[in-house]
Amino acid sequence: MSTIQRTDPSAIRTEELEHELYDAVEIAYLRGASEWVRIHYPQYYERLHMQYDSCAA
DSSP states (O other), X not given: OOOOOOXXXXXXXXXXXXXXHHHHHHHHHHTTOHHHHHHHOHHHHXXXXXXXXXXXX
């Protein structure tokens, strides 16, 4: 007998919202709001800084 794994719809929606938030923060960073991102989203700032600015140093 096989078991069908059901995914919690709220977990899927949360994941989608987190992805959309990251996209919005990334756009803000790229448009010059790096200090705002550093203050409000430090977990994203490190990733964005490494991705876009690490070779500029």
